[in-house]
Amino acid sequence: MMSTLRSPDIEITGISSMATRHVLNELALRYRTLTGQKVLTESVGGVEAARRLEGGESFDFAVLAKDTMLRLAQSGYVDASTLVDVAQSGIAIAVASGSQCPEVGSEESVRRAIQHARAIGYSTGPSGAHLMALLKRWGIADEVAPRLVQTPPGVPVAKLVASGEVELGIQQLSELVNVEGITIAGELPVSIQRQTVFSGGACTRSWHRSAVLEWLSALRSVDFDEVKERHGMTSVGSVRG
Template sequence: MDYAARTSVEVAGIASMATRQILARLATQFERDTGCRAAITSVGGVEAARRVQAGEAFDFVVLASDAIDRLAAEGCVDALSRVDIARSHVAIAVAAGAPLPDVRSEDAVRDAILRVGRIGYSTGPSGTHLKRLFARWGIADAIASRIVQAPPGVPVGTLIANGDVELGFQQLSELLHVPGIDIVGPLPPAIQIVTVFSAATCRAMREHQATARFLAFLASPRADDVKREYGMEPA
């Protein structure tokens, strides 16, 4: 890709909160290299998809791959433009200084959930995964009164730091660098879920060439170090 030709064009995107820090850093790097600014709105994933469906003026969207697939099926994004950007794992956190529970196995995680007070998870893919686990373990009804689901766009780490929950689950990228919490570790392999985050151009896209360049940059090796710094792996 030729980064020598600089431009003052701006592209507009919308994304879920999980990729907020990564995209902010990469947008800065892209602007420095090309002169093209990427303005990215980060909101809850459900809200981001709704706004793309409504035809808001975004050039691109970054969401979990299954959400991108649904938007493509509805004709809201161009399926041929899709690029996979990063792979993300779910992690577990507690308040800073709190005892760290054993999370080395599926049984250990289940036992920790049964022993703890309030449990927090998000409205995103990690939250959906946790609800399925609770149902599979047969504990959904027993812990229902202790579940706190973070409102869209609110990090689970904030709920932990504020004392609203004692044990929280979310994408590692969203728990990293949150003050007032300690990350216990990832979900163990037997119950881990890997979410692939993808980007695609929107039906309402205006800046075709610049948007294509930005999405290619997001999927390129030049972006890999930033993804790792914020708890994800290149896709």
């Protein structure tokens, strides 16, 4: 069990990508119940979060894709010694509720579904970069390009799927689960899957280092694994399925 903090009156603030928004909000509520510690996280697009940290905005902690956190640590915005892997999430495909789900059990079936889709929604985050790499690898990037719709940072792909603007939505599972108006067709098969690891760390401008370290430690607690699972994430080292 995690220890109880002695300074519950301190509020620690953080910034995260949208992929971890729901899980961090629920974990913060549980953490406050257990310890009295207030944790407030602002969730925006990952690109925007990094830009704001590099622009000098003050937060106590950040939770972003691991490669982004490593870059921020290297440039001095995050304390490298505090970095911890919080959770990971794979990429999934969604359609509007009531629509027929495409077959996505193999690499070939996923390629075929993308080629035949009226429009495909994707994000500016790691899942979007992975999709672009796949299209290039398959040799269909130019063919599919006119039907690709990239959401602005912070706008979930699920919103485009639910509204019917796109036929397929491809994004981290954690951003698709429990969203009204869509159905998850499935996760990408292992041969083309990419698990994105999200790491947390204390910002170098934080005035509440000890409280932040307690919070970061709690994020790795097995007591929180069930919450991560419900939000389409797993602890690093675990495998879904």
